Amino acid sequence: MPAHEPDRNDAWPSLEQLLGLIAPGMLDVVVAPRGTGVEVADVVLHDPGEERDDDGAWAAPGAILLAVGVEVASPDAIDVLRDAERAGAAAVVLRRGSRGPRTALVEAAGRGRTALLTRRPGQRWAEVLGQLRTALVHSAPARSAGVDRTAGTAGSDGAAGSDGSDGLRLGDLSGLANTVADLVGGAITIEDPQSRVLAYSRMDHEPDPMRRLTILGQEVPRWRVVELRESGFFQALWGTDDVVRRPADERSAERLAIAVRHGSEVLGSIWAAADGRPLAEDAAAALRTAARAAVPHLFHHRTWGRAATGAREDAVHALLKGSVRAAHDLGVVPGRRYAVLVAEAHDSEDSGAAFAAGQRVLDVLALRAAAYRPGCVTARSGRRLYVLVPAGDGETDPARALPATVRSVPRSVVFAGVGPVVADLSALPASREAAELVVRVLRERAATLPAAEVVSAVAGYAEVGADAALLRLLDGVEPLWESLAGPVHAMVEHDRVHGSQYGDSVAAHLDAFGDTARAAQRLGVHPNTLRYRLRRARDLFGVDLADPTVRLLADIGLRLARRTAEDGPAGRSR
Structure with missing residues (x-):
């Protein structure tokens, strides 16, 4: 056994377990001389400049080394593999590239103890690192933290027990919130470090005003954030591993909160509020357990949730540009009728605050779109939100009522254009272009008004047909006119x-x-x-x-x- 190889530890997951938790097809195993049952203790970047011992080796016992920038066919690949061997690494990952590994590399890996893996084209190193670390956090700390490894909920300390089922799916924050709510006897909200709502438990009673505002806005109101910061509450919350209490006031019931952290990194927080009855006596203990249980879920959300959201939005944009193949990934049904709605946040001043306000308006509209009717999909692009809205039989204007919902957001102005309903997915780009033209017409009309008179507006292409046709004409004439x-x-x-x-x-x-x-x-x-x-x-x-x-x-x-x-x-x- 190499000097750097770790002692066996039942808490460490195997390479096979980690590969089973990350996205399928992200990594390929080329050679695994000890099999994929080897234990993995960490995931680190291979750094040739890392401080080494007197023998020229550096320690990475049981780690997966990501050799960023090194292709499997590169002459440097064998040196990287040997480095990994001397460090006691469980595996090393190289970029596959257009050519396969050289025979000499495969043979060297077969004679050693470190598994050789390749990263598939199209995968980003940041995603590989994030997913492997998320899988490691999900697997490794479970026994030491008293959390059921599959359920992600409290385990052996008695605050909550595994029922023998598979428990919560990794990343199921809503399920976690409901589970914790049952334990504490109150309402649970899970937030990220910027006080944005990630999940909340079901509401068995009418929420207090603060919880209602937070859920509707999908974030803690800004004035409340300032209040909590200036009162020192956030300083206390982020500075301790224990539960922090906030007494009831005229706007909200009693709150208990705890930070969710992994080492020194704060991943978010869990808040418990009295929900029509006093919190349970052991609510604080349940929150401590929940904070440990939430770590892999928040890691998963941060790493995979963002990647999945980005991939989904990319698929929406591809579909709206004519790539019908993207429909399968979105659940969009060929042969069903759809219309495209384009909403643009308007502001009368070009400032960071105005841009942030516009983004919040689009956040609200995207949330409303998801609840508007089954099958709605959305994608963002700068100050615009694109919504693909399914139409019912004989329905000619399925998106008409959707933009009106943003009028409930104070001081917001949104221009929304609705393209015609199309029966073929290949015609969606035409519906999108028509909706974009409507938005331009509404924006140009608003430019002729005093700022105080500009209000949200929604229109279909037929309603502004003459103005839209003129815009198309001017678009075509402009290059010639400039010459x-x-x-x-x-x-x-x-x-x-x-x-x-x-x-x-x-x-x-x-x-x-x-x-x-x-x-x-x-x-x-x-x-x-x-x-x-x-x-x-x-x-x-x-x-x-x-x-x-x-x-x-x-x-x-x-x-x-x-x-x-x-x-x-x-x-x-x-």
Whole structure:
């Protein structure tokens, strides 16, 4: 046995167990000279610069080494394998690449004690590391923490027992919340370190106002977070492994909270609230056990939950761009009718706070979409949310009622466009493009209003068909217009350089169909001032509005100039 090989420890999982817990196909076993029953104590990155002993070796007993950047066909692969052997590693993982391992590498691995694994193409090292560590946390600490390894709930310390079944599925935070709620005799909320709700227990009684606000908003209200921080409550919570109590007040019942941590890392917290009855006498003890039991679940959520969410959103975007193959992964049914809704968060100021507020609005809308009807799928992209909404038989506007739900979010403005219902998944890109055009129309209409008058709006393509067609026309004309020169171009450039208002004056005159008094009122100037500007536009640039051709060109050019000034190219493509 190499000097660095660990003593046998029944708490360590086997390589086979870990491979069974990570995503199928992520890693392949090339050679396992001792079989896959070898124990794994840790997962670490292979670091050639790591401090070594006098013999030139470094210790990683029982570890899986991830050799980031080393391909299995590389000449360096044998050196990495030998390094792993000297360190007492259980396995080493190399990138597979387009070629297989060299014969010399396979033979060297067969003569040694360290298993040789390869990472499949398309997998990221960060995901491999995260999933292996999650699987290790799920498996290794179970016996020492008094937690049933399969259930993820309390075990031998008596606060809760395994019923002999498989228990909770790894990552089932809602199931964990309900289990803990039964133990403490109250309502449970599981939060991440930023006070966002990850799961909550079923509600057997009417929740107190604070719990209701937290669940509806999917996070603790910001003012409450500030209050807890300034009172020192969070400092106490994050600074101890024990339960922290917050007495009842006029807004909330008594709370018990405990941090969920793995070593020095805080993964989140569990909160227990009195739910129509006093908390159980041993509620604090149950929370201590629950905090240990929650570690693998929160690790799983953080690592796999984010990866799964990202992969699902990527599949939605692929489907909306025409990749019908993505439908299978989403549960989208071929032959069923769907419509695409696009919602865009609007703000009147470009700031970090405004962006964060917009993201919260989209979070709420995504949550409502999931509950709106079975089969809804969503994906985010910047300030936009895409929702694929299934339509019932004969239903022509399945998404109409969905955007209205965000009006319950204070100080929020959302523009939502609904594309036509399509019967073929290959037609979804057309529905998406139509919905995006509707959003652009609503945004351009809002740009003409005072900020105080801008409100949420939802429309279907047929309702704004003329404006949408004009946007398509301008999109096509814009590249050609930018390559030309003429009177309108000269006027727009003069306004840009000198800050004059000839273009605004001409546009107002055109919009008012030549009614000088109405156009002047819209501009807030005297009619004679407007007449003077129009004469100067004719004399300086040749923009003669008595000529029908010039009027047409002026209308097109000034519309393009306004859209460029308001949105910019990036804004139009959002």
